[in-house]
Amino acid sequence: MNKLYIACMSMIVFSCNSHQTSYPESKTEHIRQADTTGWPARFGLGRPASAAGIAAMDIDVSPDGTGLPPGEGKAEAGKTVYMNRCVACHGTETTPGDAKLLGPVLISNNPGKAKTIGNYWPYATTLFDYVRRAMPYNEPGTLSDEEVYQVTAFLLAAAKVIRQQDVLNAQTLPNIKMPARERFVPDDRKGGPEVR
Amino acid sequence: MKENKKKTEQELITPVAKPVSRRILLGGAATAAVVLLKSSYGQIIQKAISQAELKINDPTKVLGPPPGELGTRSKFEKPVKKPSDTSSRTPLQDLYGTITPADLHYERHHAGVPVIDPQQYSLTIHGMVEKPLVFTLADLKRFPSVTRTFFLECSGNYRGGKETLRPQEICGLTSQSEWTGVMLSTLFRETGVKPKASWFLAEGSDAAVMSRSIPVSKGWEDAMIAYAQNGEAIRPEQGYPARLLLPGWEGNTSVKWLRRLELSDQPFMTREETSKYTEAVKDGKIRQFSFVMDARSIITYPSYPQQVQKGWMEIRGIAWSGRGKIHKVEVSTNGGRTWNRANLQEPVLDKAHTAFRYLWEWKGGEAEIMSRAIDETGYIQPTMKQLKEARGVDMGGYHLNPITSWLVQRDGSVINKPV
Numbered sequence: 253m254n255k256l257y258i259a260c261m262s263m264i265v266f267s268c269n270s271h272q273t274s275y276p277e278s279k280t281e282h283i284r285q286a287d288t289t290g291w292p293a294r295f296g297l298g299r300p301a302s303a304a305g306i307a308a309m310d311i312d313v314s315p316d317g318t319g320l321p322p323g324e325g326k327a328e329a330g331k332t333v334y335m336n337r338c339v340a341c342h343g344t345e346t347t348p349g350d351a352k353l354l355g356p357v358l359i360s361n362n363p364g365k366a367k368t369i370g371n372y373w374p375y376a377t378t379l380f381d382y383v384r385r386a387m388p389y390n391e392p393g394t395l396s397d398e399e400v401y402q403v404t405a406f407l408l409a410a411a412k413v414i415r416q417q418d419v420l421n422a423q424t425l426p427n428i429k430m431p432a433r434e435r436f437v438p439d440d441r442k443g444g445p446e447v448r
Numbered sequence: 449m450k451e452n453k454k455k456t457e458q459e460l461i462t463p464v465a466k467p468v469s470r471r472i473l474l475g476g477a478a479t480a481a482v483v484l485l486k487s488s489y490g491q492i493i494q495k496a497i498s499q500a501e502l503k504i505n506d507p508t509k510v511l512g513p514p515p516g517e518l519g520t521r522s523k524f525e526k527p528v529k530k531p532s533d534t535s536s537r538t539p540l541q542d543l544y545g546t547i548t549p550a551d552l553h554y555e556r557h558h559a560g561v562p563v564i565d566p567q568q569y570s571l572t573i574h575g576m577v578e579k580p581l582v583f584t585l586a587d588l589k590r591f592p593s594v595t596r597t598f599f600l601e602c603s604g605n606y607r608g609g610k611e612t613l614r615p616q617e618i619c620g621l622t623s624q625s626e627w628t629g630v631m632l633s634t635l636f637r638e639t640g641v642k643p644k645a646s647w648f649l650a651e652g653s654d655a656a657v658m659s660r661s662i663p664v665s666k667g668w669e670d671a672m673i674a675y676a677q678n679g680e681a682i683r684p685e686q687g688y689p690a691r692l693l694l695p696g697w698e699g700n701t702s703v704k705w706l707r708r709l710e711l712s713d714q715p716f717m718t719r720e721e722t723s724k725y726t727e728a729v730k731d732g733k734i735r736q737f738s739f740v741m742d743a744r745s746i747i748t749y750p751s752y753p754q755q756v757q758k759g760w761m762e763i764r765g766i767a768w769s770g771r772g773k774i775h776k777v778e779v780s781t782n783g784g785r786t787w788n789r790a791n792l793q794e795p796v797l798d799k800a801h802t803a804f805r806y807l808w809e810w811k812g813g814e815a816e817i818m819s820r821a822i823d824e825t826g827y828i829q830p831t832m833k834q835l836k837e838a839r840g841v842d843m844g845g846y847h848l849n850p851i852t853s854w855l856v857q858r859d860g861s862v863i864n865k866p867v
Contacts, residue, residue, distance in 0.1 A: 294638055297590055298581035305582065306574050309708055312649055312659060315717050367723065372734070375717045382719035385657045386559065392655045432734070436726070439738040441824030441847075445770045447838045 263448050308401075313381040317426030320380065321397040324421035327414075330406025334359075337388050345410070355389060359410040370411030374436045376428040380404045458678055461860035463490035495784060509581050527552055530616055535602065536556070536685075537620025541748045546793070546801040547597070548623035550678050555685045556602045556621060558720075559655035560706055566689040571673065575648070577642025585689050588675060591630040591638075596672070596695070598799045599624040599768045600625065601741050601817045602724060603698035606848035608832070611855075611863040618852055618864065622768070623684075624801040629674035634668045635709075640668075645711040649718070650692045653707040660701045661715035662694065666739075670695050696770030696799035697739040726843035727865060739771030742792075743829050744849035745777055745804070745821035750862045751854055758860070763790075763806040770799055776822040777804040783853070784831075785815035790819065810856060816865060818853040832867040 314321040314432035334342075349357050349364035357366055369379060384400045386392050395403070405420040413428060414420075441448040527542040529552055535553040535582075538548055539632030548554075555561075566585050574580035602621035607613060607819035645664050652658035662671070674683055675690045682688045694701050700720055715721070715737070726736045745767035750756045767777045773796050778787035794804035804819065820829040832850035836843065 259731040288637075291592070295591060297587040297762075298638065299584040301572050301580035301582045303576050306572065306580060309572065309651075310574070310710065311657070312651070312710065312716050312718070314712070314714065316714070369861065372723060374722050374734075376721050378717050378719050381659075382723075383658070385717075386655070389559065392559065392657070435732055435734045436722075436736045437729075437733045439735055439740075441738065441742065442825070443740075443742075443827050445826050445828060447834045 264420045265336070271382060291445055297298060311381075311385060313384075314415055315375045315377050315426065317377065317422055320377070320422035320425060322422065323397045323401050324404050324419050325398055325401030325403070326419055327402075327405040327409035327416050330402035333403040334406050335396070337391075338394070338403065341389060345349075358407060368411060369407055370413060370431060372432050374430050374433045376404070376413070379407060455642060476639065477818040492744055503845045504641055520746060528622060529554070532557075533622060537616050537797065538623045540620055540622075540746065540766070541754075543748075546624050546803050546856045547678060548563070548625060550625065550680070550683050551687070553623040553677075553686055554600075554602065554621045555626065555682065556604075556699060557643040557656070557685075557704065558568070558658055560831045561684050562690055563653045563684070564653060564705055565786045567820055568706075569689050570708055571690065571708070573635060573709045573711070575709075576642040576645035577711050578642065578711065579638075581639050583635070585675065588673060588690060591634050593628055594631055594672060595626060597624065597626045598693075598695040599801045600693075600699045600702060601768070601770075602780070603700065603738070603741065603846045605848070606845065608850075608864075611752070611866060613752060613864045615746050615751050615852075618652075619746055621699070621820060622801070623660070624768075625677045626679070627674040628676035628679075629672045630803045632671035632673055632692070633669075635665055635673065636664075641711055644713050647712050647715045648682040649708070649710040649712065650701070650703040651708040651710070652687075652691075652703045652705040654705050657704075658700075658703050658715065658720065660703055660720055661712075661718060661737075662692075662701060664711065666694055666697070670747040696741060696772075698725065698741060701739060716774075725846060726844045728840070730838075730840040738847055741768075742847065742849045743767070743769035743774070743821040743827050745770065745774075745819045745829055746852050746855060747779070747817060747819050750817070750856065752862050752864050754862050756856060757858045758810055758812050760807065760809050760865070763808050763817060765804055765819050766801045767792075767804055767819070767821035768799070768801045769821060769825075769827070771827065773798050773800075774802040774804075774821055775826075777802075777819055778822065779804075779806040779808075779819050781808055781815050781817050784818060784851075787820070787837060799802045810860075812860060815856040817854050818851050820851050 294418055341353055342358040343351055343353050343360065345359055345361045347357050347360050348362050349360050351357055351367035357363065358369065373379065381402060382402065384395065401420045405414065406415045408428065409416050413430060527534040527539045530537060531597045531625060534556065538552050538554045540724040571588065599622055605619050605621035607617050610719045641664065647661050648664055648667060650660050650662055672693050673690055674693050677686055682691060691704040691705050692702050721737065725732050727738065729735045745765055747763055747765040749764040750761065765778055767774045773863055774792065777792060779790045780787050788806060790804040790806040796802050822828050829849060829851055835848060835850055851865060855863050856867050857863065
C-alpha cells in the first residue's frame, strides 16, 4: 500500500522570540486520505528555485528579526517621510480617530475607540514588514529600506512605544516590546455545543 | 412577379434571392430580430422587425439569434453584486441552488485586482523544504488534479442594525464554487517539507503583497492550489491564474494570486493576522488565528424587500459550516418559540453551502421567521445575544454568525429584524 495517510490537524504550536505560546490541539473530524497509489516519490515538475530568485521576493520579516535588511532610522527623519508620503491618507496627531480618511488614522493623540499601533499591534516587526510591502498605498514598494526604518521609528515614537532618539535597525526592532502583546490569545473555538 | 397586382404585406419585402450571410440579415441599427415569412408565392423570405414590433411579438413566430461564442444572461435577469471601496457582495437572494455564478462571486481584496500574465506566473515554495522549487502554471496543471465544491467567506461577513437589509447586505461576503487544482499536500511532497516546519507564509502578488501564516497541518489536510473555478480558468477577482484555498477557513487566508509559500517553524505575524482579522474577546484579550468559519444560515426567501402572499410558500435559504457538514437546519416561524426541521438538499457536502427548504402556510398576521444551522460537531448557530455574552460587548466585527430574523408584516412586506 502506497497511501499517504494524513492525520487530523496536528498540534498547532507557535513560538517566537522570548515568548512561547502553546496552541491547543485543534482536531477535525475528517481524516483525509490523499490517494497516492501508484505515484512516484516525486513527479519531477518545477525547476529549482535559485538563491537569487528567492531573495528577490523573500521580503517577509519575522518577530525574531529574520528578514530585516541592513540600515537604520530615527523618528526625526521618519517625520519627513511621513509628511511627504503618508500624511494625506493617514492624518496628523490632531486628526480624530474616527475621521474619514483614505487610510486608517495612524498617529492621532485622540484615537477614541480606534485600534492603533500603540494599543493593538503585538509586534513592531509587523510594522516594518507591512509598510515595506504595501505602503504608500498608491505607490507600494517605493520606499528605501532606510526610509522604512525611519518611518517605522516615527510611528512607534508617535505611539510612545520608543523614544524620539531611539535608533531602529535589525538588532533593535525585534527587541521592542509592544504594549498589546500580552493581550493576544490563540483561538479557543472548537466546534461542539459551546458558543465562544 | 409584376403580373400580381394585389400587394400583400409580405410582398413588399424583397425576397431572398441569393445567399445572404446571417450577419447582413441581422445587421442594421433598428433591427431587433429577423422573421421568416412565407410570401404569397410560397417563397420563404426573411424580414427584419423593429424593437417595437418585437415587444408584442409571439416568440414562436420570431427566429431567435444564432448560436454564439459566449452565452448571455437573459435581458430580464439583472443580478448584481454590491460593491463598496473594499469589497463586493453576492446577491444571495437572487440565486438558486448553491453554486455562485463566477461573475457574482463576492470580492474582498486589499489593493485591487492585479493583472497577471499566465505565461509569467510562477509559484515558489521555499524555506524548510528539501528542494525549493518554482512551478509554472503549466507545471501546476500537470500534477494530479482534484475538483471540490466548498464555500468561501470573509470573516468580516456581517451587517446589521437596519430593517432595510437584504441577505446580500447582511452576509453577501460568502459564495460557493466548484474549484479545480492541485492539492497542496502534493506540492509539499514534491518539495519535501521538513518535519520541523509547522507554519507557512502564503503570499500573493497583488499590490498589497497579501500575506498570511498558515499551519502546515492545514496544508497536509485539505488545502489546494486552484487554477479553475466552475469549469473555467479562475476569474481575476478570485485570484487568476492561481490561488490558495483553505476550505472552511476565513477567506483572507485563501491568498489569491499566489506567488510564494515559505515554510517555517513559527508564524510570521503579518499585519493581516495581528492588526486585522483578530477580534477582541472578554477580559481585554484579542483572539488570534481564528481560522475556522462557524456554522451559519440565512433565509433568502422570503427576505427584505420581498412581498409575500397568503397561502403556502417554501421558506428557502442556505446553511454552511467551516467545521464540516451541515447536520440540520431548523426554521422557526414564531420568533424562535418553536423550531421545525427543514429539508436539506442532498448531497450535503463538507464545508459547503447547503440549500434548505421548509414548507409554510402564511395565514396573514405578523410572523417572525428565522433559521439556525447545526453542524456535525453539534454546534448550534447562536443569537447575537449569545455571541455578546460569550465574547463581551466590545467584540469586533469578525466571525459574527448570528441568527437572522425576518419580520413578515400584516401587509405581506418583509423586513429585517435588527439585532
